[in-house]
Amino acid sequence: NAGVTQTPKFRVLKTGQSMTLLCAQDMNHEYMYWYRQDPGMGLRLIHYSVGEGTTAKGEVPDGYNVSRLKKQNFLLGLESAAPSQTSVYFCASSYLAPGADTQYFGPGTRLTVL
């Protein structure tokens, strides 16, 4: 039982490049989330999913897209990376809705956009 895993762990992009971050969970959780964490800030929700095939916008969705084609995977895409997207990205999952259940976090992906 690996919990929540994220790939890659580190990535450096040039402005305008695209990439996809992969999150996988093996706990059969319905809910999955993508957060970003910037220095001196708490986590801010980018997008989330309440089940396979569904996605919804969080607090800071601009510049990102997501897909949940399989229940265990939640992909975060950057179509045209910008320096403002330099951050640490965390994926999380939970069985029940936020507040009703623990969110389990992955180890994070550190992204630098030059």
Place this chain on the structure above:
Amino acid sequence: GQQLNQSPQSMFIQEGEDVSMNCTSSSIFNTWLWYKQDPGEGPVLLIALYKAGELTSNGRLTAQFGITRKDSFLNISASIPSDVGIYFCAGQGSWGGSQGNLIFGKGTKLSVKP
């Protein structure tokens, strides 16, 4: 939107000291959560509070859900070196929809006194 004010931003501890931190909000929350994040890791849930006035302990950690539902505190008794890290509070508002997502404080960084 909903915001959380977490204080102090940072503090130094000496082994054996008690530590206290708190979060306040301008909005009412239904759930308060306290997470700890170690360097290079994702946040890990410490304590979850679901009812106004609730006082919950987890080992040396004690947290309370304020009566007004707009604040929460976390106490760590008899601190040890492995307590260092960043502690985040998180609140959850109304059930369902985007209002049900977690809002995170900016964190309290615990360091060891030199």
